[in-house]
Amino acid sequence: MSGISKKLFEEWRELARKELKGKSLDNHFWNTPEEIKVMPLYTEEDLSALSEQKESLPGLEPFLRGPRATMYTNKPWTIRQYAGFSTAEESNEFYKKCLENGQTGLSVAFDLATHRGYDSDHPRVLGDVGKAGVAIDTVEDMKILFNEIPLDKMSVSMTMNGAVLPVLAGYIVAAEEQGVAQQNLSGTIQNDILKEFMVRNTYIYPPGQSMRIVSDIIAYTSKNMPLYNSISISGYHMQEAGATLTQELAYTLADGIEYVRAALSAGLEIDEFAPRLSFFFCTGMNFFMEVAKLRAARFIWAKLMKQFNPKDSRSLSLRTHCQTSGVSLTSQDPHNNIIRTAYEALAAVLGGTQSLHTNAFDEALALPSKLSSRIARNTQLILSEETGVTNVIDPLAGSYYVESLTKQVIDKTLSLIEEVEEMGGMTKAVSEGFTKMRIEESAAKKQARVDKGEEVIVGVNKYVNSNLNDKIELLEVDNEKVIKEQIKKLSKIKKERNNQKVAVSIDQLRKGANGKGNLLELSIEAIRARATVGEVSAAIEDIFSRHKAVSKSITGVYGAAFSEDKMYSETQKKVNEFANREGRQPRILVAKLGQDGHDRGAKIIATAFADIGFDVDVGPLFATPEETSKQAIENDVHVVGISSQAAGHKTLVPELIKSLKKNGGEKVIVVVGGIVPPGDIDDLKNSGVSAIFGPGTPIIDSANQVIDILLDKN
Amino acid sequence: MPDLLKKKNLDILEKEFGTINKLSEQIISGDIRTLSRCITLSESSREDHQIFARAVLGKILPKTGNSLRIGISGPPGVGKSTFIETLGLYLLKKNKKIAVLAVDPSSAKSGGSILGDKTRMEKLSQSEKVFIRPSPAGTTLGGVGRHTREALLLCEAAGYDTIFVETVGVGQSESAVSNIIDIFYLLISPGGGDELQGIKRGIVELADLIIINKADGSLKKDAENIARDYSSAVKLLRPRFNNWVTKVLTCSALENTGIDKIWNSTEEFFQKFNKEREILNYRKDQYRKWLREEIIQNLNKQIYSSTKINGLIEFYENKVLVGDILPSDAAYEIVNNFLKK
């Protein structure tokens, strides 16, 4: 120990022990969900073995301290707010306002119909059009979306994975018709399909065929669009789905390696595409570990990429976008979310992100309103322009704690990557559902910690303020109106276009899917001819088929955490009372309706309710109300529990109830959980919903209420 | 049958669920809601429910027996659900009405369980002509056998002509199921190395068709090799029927190949046995077994639910433990006493 003598350290320990009144210091170690043991004090000794970290400089291999030599001292991070809702017209209006007010990059959120490759007039998307993002059916919509936004100057990020071909093609053709050539386009397409199968659920085709699309896009853009990021390898959604920070990092980097392999085997040279790979991480509330995570990410990526022998050092450098964590935000006392988001933003910046999205305080209620998105944007402007954080590069370097945490994150992450590699790589691990299960297990543990109050969330499980009455105005989208407008536009285009030409290009696309041609190139042809997003997707689906997910559920994780909890065992008692009375366990169908792919809540309810004693049927993703009602009746469930996140509830839940009634299920109880804005509660109740459980409801409470309703009724 | 229920209880049940006559009529007319409720009643742990369900069953019995009863088993992840979906969609084109009864033995614990995520057949389940019902195995003795048999009969009465009974090939439920179905498919998949080991020999012996699934992509060659191994292995096994040698076939449920061959063999199986009326005899055997099983279960239940006998058991247990009497002699005394009452 160079700085502090043993004697001095012992003196501190003694003093600490006294202050703790005899309790061991060991009680003050913090075991994080990553299974990293954080100590109460770090000293210089903790740095002694970290020569590689100590000798690192920004812009230079291994990029621990940042991908650029000057970082924010030259140019602050890009303020890139993810947004999109309703029609292209409305979203365009919104984008232009944001840019006027200090936003520096665009990031498009598409609606779930578009994500899943359906046009707005498709019967399976009735509740989804324009609701959770902007509805795009044709290149004409794309042109409206970017109207008066110069695409040669504005970098545009698009979160699109499933329907990536027609959407990216639409962007390229829209630019072309705006007079901007492909090679001048800058921005990012997410194009990260592996994490869709794991956590985000807007896939369309099976994994193998989807990987072909990814390679085709990398190949096309690396040849024709030198400023464009061909993929954004995303861990964000993993953390939001429940992954620990090391799981997020490990599975993301392992995904990255998988894409590199795919591109190499498609015949590309490493330096042709690797510099244009970009990343996307989540920044949650574990402040220092988030900083450490970004530093570790760059370090590990440089290490991993070495195996491909790149000549260009940019191939080793990890550039990333970050978004603050939505799942850390609450519907209770929502103004607290402004504070949470600000801390998270600071962590992302101290970690050295290249661009950032900050969430709005109404995150757990609806899409951002005008007010909430203004505050979210200003959070970054204030951080960037008022606090001085941009003046020093990697300011936490050398911190005993942050450096040793960085090292621990690196080690943990590497061992998780190794586990996946041993299974045969990420495509395999994903296809077998291995990583998904791991993440769901972490989510269940987290839920148990929060429900037990071990992890504090102010306003939710501590300092609860139940009689708040803050009026918050929320954004509302009238999907019926959006559908009407989209259908009008669709039929106009279908009338005016050259249908012969469309048919030929669609046929070429099918041939290409069956054989070799570059699918992005072929999609651009089809989109130019005014084929719709749905038509292009369907043509490829004809050849590739639509992926059907196999989902496996975990059991026991939630229940194990409650083995000695009184409330828990009382709930179990009631469940057993019901079971004795009825001759079987209470049976609940936990269902998702429409294209809403948020399955974290549904999965966690399923596993926890089963632990508590319910027989739980897990409905498939993307069901129609009729399909769900059929399953409910055939399985003779007592309750259908709809988990609704993407705002389809007002359309789809009443449809479900109607269908249940029609088929003799009028006695089936319907409850709804998830994002239900306060203004919708009465409507749902009037349509026949028995109970509604918002974000943050402890599962025991909802289970209790459900069993009470059942006991009462019978 | 209903006289096992007190009139008052019967009235309550008929009020809640509908009269026995009405229920059986509705089942026969194909009403899904009624079908599914009656399956629930037969699965119930409440005795009055069970008796009531049996009363309905008694009524619909003449309308049963008209389906092809197909058992499907195989280790977790082999592709059972995918296979049933693919075969089912194929059979829908042949105008079949299909029921799938899935028993989940992993749920054989008291309390709750997760159902249905393992029996997901998304496309198939959307069809009007398909009924899918996953059930917890429950803890009751012989639960799988009895419940599934009753559900199967109810489905037959409701007009389903092809009925799949799916179990996971790891436990004892297979032999119970084999007493219910006519033809037994065992699904196996390549990959993982020692395929023959993972599956208990007893289960292989039950199979009429051994189907090597996942014969596609890089697994195709392996699948053919395994098929060859099994073809020679089954020659050493005792077949279930004298005139049916277990067949080994390959298919890909995912890519929809080999399905027609499997169905042809299945039809061949049924033709053969219908011609020789063996199916009927076989089903009679199953009923004989069923009767005997029920006798034992009945006795079992009655003995253990008698307080007098439970007292006696305790009394003799103590004697047994101190070495005063042999367990077998004690049992003789107890049973005698029970029969005398």
Ligand code: B12
């Ligand atoms: C996590 C998350 C994601 C993850 C989902 C991961 C996954 N596999 O689930 C990721 C990052 C992938 C994601 C993506 C998107 N998301 Co999102 N997401 C969230 C977020 C932050 C948290 C949801 C969550 O999982 N919470 C944790 C779980 C445990 O809580 P819960 O689901 O609320 O469940 C609890 C209760 O509600 C209740 N409950 C819920 N269901 C049920 C059912 C029963 C029977 C019972 C008894 C109780 C019950 O009990 C649970 C325990 O307390 C919410 C905002 C928020 N803070 O809620 C946005 C949010 C839902 N997302 C939103 C959007 C728009 C999207 C996208 C569509 C964006 C886009 N355009 O691309 C995508 C597409 C996703 C898709 N395929 O559908 C919007 C929806 C807007 C709206 N409703 O108006 C939200 C509200 C954010 C926002 N304000 O903009 N998202």
Ligand SMILES: Nc1nc2c(ncn2[C@@H]2O[C@H](COP(=O)(O)OP(=O)(O)OP(=O)(O)O)[C@@H](O)[C@H]2O)c(=O)[nH]1
């Ligand atoms: N390659 C290939 N994969 C298949 C085939 N059939 C099923 N699978 C895959 O195998 C996995 C398991 O399929 P399931 O149908 O759920 O298997 P299961 O036997 O029902 O599984 P459990 O119900 O969990 O026991 C899925 O990922 C399927 O896509 C096939 O013919 N070929």
Ligand SMILES: [Mg+2]
């Ligand atoms: Mg299955």
